[in-house]
Amino acid sequence: MARWEPGARERLQKAALDLFLERGYENVTATDIAEHAGLARRTFFRYFADKREVLFAGSEQLPAAAIEAVHATPTPRSALDTVLHALDLIGTQLAAHGQHAYKRRTVIASSSELQERERTKLAALTTALAQALSERQVPNATAELLAQVGVATFQAAWGQWVNQAGNASFHDCLEHATADLKSAFAASIRPPQPRRTRRTRRAT
């Protein structure tokens, strides 16, 4: 009986998103999802702990992936560029499996419980990035701040990527969001003084 179902995970994910959008997240059960995918209920539980986890499958691997991505970033780079480079790697991997990202975003926006879960996921990613930066001798407070700014930029880029899915690479979306942010900082910094060293901190 319990034979291997080709593409079961993907079928369950697609069925879940379709049902969540059609009936509302609260009104869908794991059994509904399995049925809609033409699979047994127990097949559902072979892949996912509950219906919420269909939307967050794999996210427990994000922190470790982020740390690895920071370590994989060549060293002669500023701390900010290191975070952004790591998030570029992560986002590009996620985008490769992100064909349902638009539906997923809509479902998450519909439920405060799911939004909380999403924030928890991003907080774990932020903590991991901060830790990896600290290991590269970035002071703790700066590492936390840059990790948060990096994840904010990542979210902006992901939002753009989802909006344009198929027509832009995640990398380009991240470049765009980064340029947006750098432009905001350039507009905030007073007109440049005669050339200074690059790392000079100003009291503004």
Next chain:
Amino acid sequence: MARWEPGARERLQKAALDLFLERGYENVTATDIAEHAGLARRTFFRYFADKREVLFAGSEQLPAAAIEAVHATPTPRSALDTVLHALDLIGTQLAAHGQHAYKRRTVIASSSELQERERTKLAALTTALAQALSERQVPNATAELLAQVGVATFQAAWGQWVNQAGNASFHDCLEHATADLKSAFAASIRPPQPRRTRRTRRAT
């Protein structure tokens, strides 16, 4: 009987924090808090919906205060400086009533439920700031990104303020965190090209 208790709110807040730290957040009830403060249980519920809300009292006013603070910021300012100015106002107000901030932070760090609640509070603040920026003609995506970056900077500044409570103004902590971030951006931006207009966006 139900007479007015002078300083009841403050006594309950102090009692709650002391008990949460002493016994653990999960092990304290509203009744314990009231008793510890020398007040009746029903007095507790006149001020707070439950024990969790002792830690978040007033936070429902943050979004409106943030919108007001953005509107109170003089206009010839960059979008980033507007957010930071608004958060300076907010943080300075919070700091004026923040005598228990260190204990509060320790309690929140002890419970994932409380951390979630804290993130929800900050997300509402971020949304409000983004909305207020949009009303100032900042494009939506940029407004959201800058609101997040602003709140990240706020959190860094608040963390510093709590660490040094009594020895630094919130304003100085925010300036310090902002300088830290600007320095990270300066280190990331390539060596300056021959003078450009300040708002030029570069594709990096």
